Amino acid sequence: MSALPGLWGLRGLRGLRGPPPALRLPLLLLCLLASERRSWADGNTTASPLTSLPIPEVMMTKYSNLFLESHNISLTEHSSVPVEKNITLERPSAIELTCQFTTPGDVNSINVTWKKGDEQLKNYHVNATGGILYTQYKFPIINSEQLGSYSCFFEEEKERRGTFNFGVPEVQGKNKPLITYVGDSVVLVCKCQHCAPLNWTWYSGNRSVQVPLDVHMNDKYVINGTNANETRLKIMQLSEDDKGSYWCHAMFQLGESQESVELVVISYLVPLKPFLGIVVEVILLVAIILFCEMHTQKKKMHTDDGKEFEQVEQLKSDDSNGIENNAPRHRKNEAMSQ
Amino acid sequence: MRPTHCPGPEPSSKPRPTLLAPPTPARGRGGGVPLPHWPAVDRHDGRDWQSALVFGVLRSFGVFFVELVAAFEEQAARVSWVASIGIAVQQFGSPVGSALSTKYGPRPVVMAGGILAASGMLLASLATSLTHLYLSIGLLSGSGWALTFTPTLACLSRYFSRRRSLATGLALTGVGLSSFAFAPLFQWLVSCYAWRGALLLVSALSLHLVACGALLRPLSLREDPIVGGPAAQLTSLLHHGPFLRYTAAITLINTGYFIPYVHLLAHLQDLDWDPLSAAFLLSVVAVSDLVGRVVSGWLGDAVPGPVARLLMLWTALTGVSLALFPVARAPTALMTLAVAYGFTSGALTPVAFSVLPELVGTGRIYCALGLVQMVESIGGLLGAPLSGYLRDVTGDYTVSFMVAGAFLLVGSGILITLPHFCSPASASKPWDLVTEAVDTAVSRTRDGLGED
Numbered sequence: 001m002s003a004l005p006g007l008w009g010l011r012g013l014r015g016l017r018g019p020p021p022a023l024r025l026p027l028l029l030l031c032l033l034a035s036e037r038r039s040w041a042d043g044n045t046t047a048s049p050l051t052s053l054p055i056p057e058v059m060m061t062k063y064s065n066l067f068l069e070s071h072n073i074s075l076t077e078h079s080s081v082p083v084e085k086n087i088t089l090e091r092p093s094a095i096e097l098t099c100q101f102t103t104p105g106d107v108n109s110i111n112v113t114w115k116k117g118d119e120q121l122k123n124y125h126v127n128a129t130g131g132i133l134y135t136q137y138k139f140p141i142i143n144s145e146q147l148g149s150y151s152c153f154f155e156e157e158k159e160r161r162g163t164f165n166f167g168v169p170e171v172q173g174k175n176k177p178l179i180t181y182v183g184d185s186v187v188l189v190c191k192c193q194h195c196a197p198l199n200w201t202w203y204s205g206n207r208s209v210q211v212p213l214d215v216h217m218n219d220k221y222v223i224n225g226t227n228a229n230e231t232r233l234k235i236m237q238l239s240e241d242d243k244g245s246y247w248c249h250a251m252f253q254l255g256e257s258q259e260s261v262e263l264v265v266i267s268y269l270v271p272l273k274p275f276l277g278i279v280v281e282v283i284l285l286v287a288i289i290l291f292c293e294m295h296t297q298k299k300k301m302h303t304d305d306g307k308e309f310e311q312v313e314q315l316k317s318d319d320s321n322g323i324e325n326n327a328p329r330h331r332k333n334e335a336m337s338q
Numbered sequence: 339m340r341p342t343h344c345p346g347p348e349p350s351s352k353p354r355p356t357l358l359a360p361p362t363p364a365r366g367r368g369g370g371v372p373l374p375h376w377p378a379v380d381r382h383d384g385r386d387w388q389s390a391l392v393f394g395v396l397r398s399f400g401v402f403f404v405e406l407v408a409a410f411e412e413q414a415a416r417v418s419w420v421a422s423i424g425i426a427v428q429q430f431g432s433p434v435g436s437a438l439s440t441k442y443g444p445r446p447v448v449m450a451g452g453i454l455a456a457s458g459m460l461l462a463s464l465a466t467s468l469t470h471l472y473l474s475i476g477l478l479s480g481s482g483w484a485l486t487f488t489p490t491l492a493c494l495s496r497y498f499s500r501r502r503s504l505a506t507g508l509a510l511t512g513v514g515l516s517s518f519a520f521a522p523l524f525q526w527l528v529s530c531y532a533w534r535g536a537l538l539l540v541s542a543l544s545l546h547l548v549a550c551g552a553l554l555r556p557l558s559l560r561e562d563p564i565v566g567g568p569a570a571q572l573t574s575l576l577h578h579g580p581f582l583r584y585t586a587a588i589t590l591i592n593t594g595y596f597i598p599y600v601h602l603l604a605h606l607q608d609l610d611w612d613p614l615s616a617a618f619l620l621s622v623v624a625v626s627d628l629v630g631r632v633v634s635g636w637l638g639d640a641v642p643g644p645v646a647r648l649l650m651l652w653t654a655l656t657g658v659s660l661a662l663f664p665v666a667r668a669p670t671a672l673m674t675l676a677v678a679y680g681f682t683s684g685a686l687t688p689v690a691f692s693v694l695p696e697l698v699g700t701g702r703i704y705c706a707l708g709l710v711q712m713v714e715s716i717g718g719l720l721g722a723p724l725s726g727y728l729r730d731v732t733g734d735y736t737v738s739f740m741v742a743g744a745f746l747l748v749g750s751g752i753l754i755t756l757p758h759f760c761s762p763a764s765a766s767k768p769w770d771l772v773t774e775a776v777d778t779a780v781s782r783t784r785d786g787l788g789e790d
Contacts, residue, residue: 284547
């Protein structure tokens with residue numbers, strides 16, 4: 001661990017000033033020795049990412065086996081609100097944080113500090129070029145305690161702050177509850193957008209009390225996922241006891257993240273009640289329509305005579321068809337007269 | 339009890355007019371038309387609801403589609419067959435519906451159709467495999483829809499003569515309106531009760547077809563005893579020259595008509611339109627379609643002379659606007675063409691139905707409409723795959739749109755051969771054509787029976 005700042009320090013020096021040519025070779029040898037020592041000690045935790053994850057295009061030196069993450073924040077004298085940047089980390093990485101502060105005033109009078117949470121940090125570099133003040137802090141993140149908020153502070157009359165928030169990637173479940181019926185089966189899916197967790201586990205219960213699922217019951221639970229970034233839990237033979245929240249945990253090297261999917265199991269009787277209500281309503285409607293029609297017809301039969309009724313009906317249907325009354329009747333008379 | 343976390347109404351998901359639009363020109367319902375006799379008004383309202391219930395349900399099926407793919411873990415193509423079978427059964431079963439209506443009147447047939455459709459959906463809610471859905475929604479509900487739709491639309495022509503086109507136009511607006519209403523409703527039902535409960539409640543909704551059928555009071559017209567039973571009508575229709583020409587024209591029109599429904603969105607994507615603007619364009623087409631139906635319905639009654647002329651006009655204009663689609667590249671030009679296409683294609687549907695009673699008479703309308711629907715659906719089924727094939731072969735939609743336009747223009751050309759097309763407008767009224775048909779039938783029966 002103690003050798004690491006030295007290693008990064010060399011890079012930092014190269015970035016900012018660069019060592020004088022005479023010193024470069026001995027410094028390089030020193031760093032190679034330092035890195036060898038480091039990889040002995042921490043080999044187990046840091047070697048594994050390389051075997052399972054793709055090699056990034058940026059690699060500092062042949063002996064560094066941590067991925068590099070660089071982030072920067074720009075502040076000006078007008079930044080009254082602290083500027084924050086959220087960064088997700090899946091695997092142990094070497095972090096390089098840069099804050100730059102632009103001010104028209106005197107850059108040398110500004111006090112620069114770095115803090116992790118409330119804890120003061122050391123080993124950061126400060127550089128002033130032109131009217132801009134740069135400060136850089138390099139450190140590794142290899143376990144979950146090292147995640148958190150790292151802030152750079154520029155103290156003028158007012159304090160300006162830039163914060164880098166490190167965390168593990170978030171997992172997406174489903175916002176809406178899944179509704180299923182007794183006896184059906186359902187698939188619960190948890191996805192991670194751009195990450196590949198080491199493994200996934202499923203629990204049931206609520207946020208504080210979680211019970212792992214008995215995955216050996218193969219006729220009840222089946223867990224599979226087509227890609228590394230998603231997991232599917234299939235629950236079969238649903239019953240009302242299966243309802244509740246299901247939690248999927250995604251395990252990363254730097255910690256874990258979880259999300260919940262809610263399952264609701266209802267019986268067939270739940271929609272059956274409104275169904276029966278509507279059926280009764282339709283039967284009533286049909287009855288009313290037919291009754292009204294019979295009623296109107298009966299009324300007509302009582303007001304007119306039988307034959308007259310037929311003629312009226314005939315006339316009515318003539319009108320509503322708009323067929324010319326003259327021609328057909330003429331023909332009918334013709335036919336009758338034959 | 340209803341789940342307590344049942345969410346409120348979801349934002350409306352646009353019903354997909356693509357795969358699920360029925361191959362025949364869409365029908366619908368509108369408001370009641372004020373007429374002197376209250377029974378006629380009731381019947382119109384009843385018919386309005388019926389078309390909405392049949393085709394609104396079909397068009398909004400997209401909501402269930404997504405759920406079924408997840409629930410049965412099947413491929414999208416296999417789930418699409420559920421709707422396709424339903425539509426195909428409805429189309430090809432139309433003659434059966436018409437024949438039964440001729441014999442027994444529309445009321446019992448439509449009520450039976452409503453019960454069949456509802457029971458199909460009821461069984462579908464209990465399904466445990468995709469085959470169950472093919473049989474319940476596809477076969478059972480499909481036959482229910484076959485018994486409901488054609489008799490209703492034919493009935494419309496029997497009840498209305500002076501304002502036939504307007505009545506048809508208003509009735510046909512119902513599908514578009516119901517699609518807008520049913521898709522959000524179904525989405526809400528699915529989010530509250532999942533697909534099983536939602537299908538159960540849609541079955542209850544479909545049961546209202548029975549109530550609508552009850553509104554169809556039986557009507558006996560003068561020519562009914564003359565034209566005879568369904569078998570006699572069918573044979574007389576198959577020998578009726580103008581009817582056969584009309585059917586050929588309608589089939590060609592149908593082949594081209596649905597291509598934009600299916601392929602306009604894809605064509606817009608080829609032109610690099612973003613999905614939101616493309617969806618907006620489709621909405622514009624839908625709205626101008628609705629307006630076109632009503633305007634054309636009114637126009638069909640207001641303008642003297644055979645309605646076939648108007649049909650030819652609208653069909654030719656639709657064909658032209660379709661053929662111009664590939665030429666237009668600028669957004670304003672495409673928008674204008676979209677409005678034109680929507681308006682003209684909506685305009686041709688009510689007049690297409692109004693021409694038929696003028697040709698064959700209201701006595702034979704049930705059987706005629708059934709036959710026309712069955713034959714035209716072949717065109718509709720072939721149109722979209724043909725267009726897709728042309729697109730695969732040529733690389734874009736230029737040829738397929740032009741072919742669609744060509745089909746429409748050829749169809750409109752055949753319409754010119756219909757009787758009385760070129761007679762002076764004032765001389766012939768539509769009802770003369772009907773009486774002429776009756777006369778022909780009367781003289782034929784007389785010849786058959788022999789003079790006494």
